Amino acid sequence: MRFLSSRRRSRAAKPLLLAFALFVTGALYAGFAPATQVSADAGTSALVAEGKALFQVSCSSCHGLNGEGTTQGPSLVGVGAAAVDFQVATGRMPMAHPGAQAPRKQNTFTEHEIAAMAAFVAALGPGPAIPEPPVYAPGNLDERAIARGGELFRTNCSACHNFEGGGGALPNGKYAPSLRGVEPIHIYEAMRTGPQQMPVFSAGAIPDAEAAAIIAYLEELHAQPSPGFTLGGLGPVSEGFFGWIIGVGGLCLIATWIASRGARAR
Amino acid sequence: MAKPAKITSSSPVLETRRPDVEADGLARFAGVGSFLDDRVGLAKIARFGLRKVFPDHWSFLLGEIVLYSFIVLLITGVFLTIWFRPSMMELEYEGTYQLMRGLPMSEAYASTLAISFDVRGGLLVRQIHHWAAILFIAAMTAHMLRVFFTGAFRKPRELNWLVGVGLLSLSLIAGFSGYSLPDDLLSGTGLRFVDGLIRSIPIVGTWLEFFIFNGEFPGDALIARLYMVHILLVPGILLALIGAHLTMLVYHKHTQFPGPGRTESNVVGYPLFPVYMAKAGGFFFVVFGVLILMGATMQINPVWAYGPYNPAQVTAGSQPDWYMGWVEGAIRIMPNWESHILGTTWSWNVFLPGVGLMGLLFTALGVYPFVEAWITGDKSEHHLLDRPRNAPTRTALGVAGMTCYGMFWLAGGNDILATQFHLSLNAITYFMRVAVFVAPVIAFIVTKRICLALQRSDRERLLHGSESGIIERSPEGRYSEAHVPISHGEAWTLSQHKQYSPVEATPGVDANGVPLPGGGVSRRRALWSRRFFRHDIPKPTRAEIEEAHSHDSHADDDVKALEH
Ligand code: HEM
Numbered sequence: 001m002r003f004l005s006s007r008r009r010s011r012a013a014k015p016l017l018l019a020f021a022l023f024v025t026g027a028l029y030a031g032f033a034p035a036t037q038v039s040a041d042a043g044t045s046a047l048v049a050e051g052k053a054l055f056q057v058s059c060s061s062c063h064g065l066n067g068e069g070t071t072q073g074p075s076l077v078g079v080g081a082a083a084v085d086f087q088v089a090t091g092r093m094p095m096a097h098p099g100a101q102a103p104r105k106q107n108t109f110t111e112h113e114i115a116a117m118a119a120f121v122a123a124l125g126p127g128p129a130i131p132e133p134p135v136y137a138p139g140n141l142d143e144r145a146i147a148r149g150g151e152l153f154r155t156n157c158s159a160c161h162n163f164e165g166g167g168g169a170l171p172n173g174k175y176a177p178s179l180r181g182v183e184p185i186h187i188y189e190a191m192r193t194g195p196q197q198m199p200v201f202s203a204g205a206i207p208d209a210e211a212a213a214i215i216a217y218l219e220e221l222h223a224q225p226s227p228g229f230t231l232g233g234l235g236p237v238s239e240g241f242f243g244w245i246i247g248v249g250g251l252c253l254i255a256t257w258i259a260s261r262g263a264r265a266r
Numbered sequence: 267m268a269k270p271a272k273i274t275s276s277s278p279v280l281e282t283r284r285p286d287v288e289a290d291g292l293a294r295f296a297g298v299g300s301f302l303d304d305r306v307g308l309a310k311i312a313r314f315g316l317r318k319v320f321p322d323h324w325s326f327l328l329g330e331i332v333l334y335s336f337i338v339l340l341i342t343g344v345f346l347t348i349w350f351r352p353s354m355m356e357l358e359y360e361g362t363y364q365l366m367r368g369l370p371m372s373e374a375y376a377s378t379l380a381i382s383f384d385v386r387g388g389l390l391v392r393q394i395h396h397w398a399a400i401l402f403i404a405a406m407t408a409h410m411l412r413v414f415f416t417g418a419f420r421k422p423r424e425l426n427w428l429v430g431v432g433l434l435s436l437s438l439i440a441g442f443s444g445y446s447l448p449d450d451l452l453s454g455t456g457l458r459f460v461d462g463l464i465r466s467i468p469i470v471g472t473w474l475e476f477f478i479f480n481g482e483f484p485g486d487a488l489i490a491r492l493y494m495v496h497i498l499l500v501p502g503i504l505l506a507l508i509g510a511h512l513t514m515l516v517y518h519k520h521t522q523f524p525g526p527g528r529t530e531s532n533v534v535g536y537p538l539f540p541v542y543m544a545k546a547g548g549f550f551f552v553v554f555g556v557l558i559l560m561g562a563t564m565q566i567n568p569v570w571a572y573g574p575y576n577p578a579q580v581t582a583g584s585q586p587d588w589y590m591g592w593v594e595g596a597i598r599i600m601p602n603w604e605s606h607i608l609g610t611t612w613s614w615n616v617f618l619p620g621v622g623l624m625g626l627l628f629t630a631l632g633v634y635p636f637v638e639a640w641i642t643g644d645k646s647e648h649h650l651l652d653r654p655r656n657a658p659t660r661t662a663l664g665v666a667g668m669t670c671y672g673m674f675w676l677a678g679g680n681d682i683l684a685t686q687f688h689l690s691l692n693a694i695t696y697f698m699r700v701a702v703f704v705a706p707v708i709a710f711i712v713t714k715r716i717c718l719a720l721q722r723s724d725r726e727r728l729l730h731g732s733e734s735g736i737i738e739r740s741p742e743g744r745y746s747e748a749h750v751p752i753s754h755g756e757a758w759t760l761s762q763h764k765q766y767s768p769v770e771a772t773p774g775v776d777a778n779g780v781p782l783p784g785g786g787v788s789r790r791r792a793l794w795s796r797r798f799f800r801h802d803i804p805k806p807t808r809a810e811i812e813e814a815h816s817h818d819s820h821a822d823d824d825v826k827a828l829e830h
Binding site for chain 2: 100143144146147148150151154155158159160161162163164166167168169170171172173175176217220221224226227228229230231234235236237238239240241242243244246247248250251252254255256258259260261
């Protein structure tokens, strides 16, 4: 301590301190920044550059040249690579036309292009990364864990997405889409990034193991055979509809036929 | 060429009041028959029953669909009671359905899963039972509408109509209590809804809730209580009421549509035995068969997908079965009104659309026959049905009521409409708030206009016959369409109905101020009566018809050529 305090006023002290502070900040940043940043080698920066180019062509009209956001679209600083992967791979982005909600549609980008744009957006600020398969599909879940995933799904998601992920309406023309046929990775990314009206379910709220259980439950549920036509899986509304059409309607046709037959052998 | 009005059937005329019609089919039952006859007097009962005549019209079979689906409900229901356990005791599921393994749930839900997955044929019977319940109430509604639109509720059948209203309201309870038994997420949400309705009853709501649920929702007694209601109480009353309903039907004899040879004092149709019995018996199997097909091919109430009830959970698209949908809709579109008076909460937002609307519907149904009789002043008996066009105001009222019901019903599925047709939930809600009031008025006006137009065309046919479709050109180059006279049968069908005139206001006292025995006719009543019959197209008088016919017979009918 005495050593430091005695040299404190030395002429070299200020530049040295500045260098030291810079070093510590850089080290800390390297330590806490997302994985894509840690291994910021030549390959990644090439990817980022490629992504930037693609982004400026396809996305900047709404999100700004550096993802800073415009009146047409929100800022993408800190949304993370997972958000880009989810939005672009499910065809939501680039948004075709303004509306209540960007709908799912055919994705026209290659996997590599998506990875490039994701890398660029991730470089703008830290956010959730694109998960690896062991995270969202560990493949070692027993049936109890999957059943528990069902319970978690009903607690956290079915209020918007309906009991079997059939989708549901939200106010002002927005809706929670059907989850049938959605890739496991996108389910994971949706939970972590919370697109639009959907809340973010962070790892603190739903740890990776539970997220994987929810995903496994949805996969299993949608693979179940159903006892007959599901009538759209909309519950009592479609049941009542078909009850009237087929039950009452069909029997009325038969009744008409019966009533129009006379007794021939009289 | 306009289609001739349908005149019904060439079936044999049977005067049911004639005492000498032989129930000759009985002879074939000789063995067992005479045994029973000696002990319970079967022959007398049978001769009375078998001599009955039942007119043929498809809409008269609606009541039978109801009856048969009720029988199917009883049969399949007994099967289900063998395995269902009405208990809310919590257990951990260890059955065959993997996606539930190890979850805590009530015994009732676990036994429903067991019926679905472990009992042979269980799922099929569950689905048949549920489809039969849907069909039961749907067919009952259709049956009621046919009784309404044909005026079959008029004297002397008002009491049977009242029994019917009772049947309808009880059936809603039967359906709802059964729907709630499995204790799955959807039915639990429905129970929560009813819990809200009960609580919204001013002042006593909370006490009622505690009484019914044996404590706070969901309590631990409800399923067992609902079970009692569903398999004992309501079916018992339903059976008794159906018995009364059918007895009265036999006693009054069935109504019939007007047609040649059909009068207020006969019933034209096939004898109950053997023709009608064969038809009805066959129809039972048809109804049963259709229900089995529906149960076998169409999924209904997949409780395993809903999951066990948990008050912390809810699912998008939570709807009740169709017959409660209109109440659900009313609550969905109701503005959020609530007031606090002297420390009590009055939840108008739930009470008015829920309890109020149901009360309104059943009261309106119950009093309608009496209100109509009061307005029309019609005290005579009716065994011939009205053609709906000949009672335009009633028909229009009925369609307006159906439209209002339908709007509430649509509102109950507002989220499904929003997702299926890409509409905004808010827009649908605002639209429906207006539509429930405006749409019935439009429906009333349109229906009444259609009825009057049909009356006009009936009058036209009576006076001038039917268009032959043959255009003739006269030597001077004039074109005209020849009309051919309609058959006597059709003319009778078109003109048999009674022409009502509104009741006139009369003072209730005679010239000396002494009250008259029957009382007078108030002005208000006379006003309603005028409104009820306003615009009716008078049916042509005999003189008018003769006039028109002699006129028509001139081949070179200038007037007509100009008219058409
Ligand atoms: C459990 C429910 C019911 C059953 C099993 C049932 C059964 C029947 C049957 C089999 C008939 C004779 C066939 C026909 O005209 O369709 C009938 C007639 C009749 N029903 Fe129902 N019905 C039920 C509910 C109702 C309801 C809800 C109403 C009205 C509110 C009603 C009012 C009548 C009337 C007034 C008749 C006499 C019709 C005539 O003679 O033209 N019924 N019912």
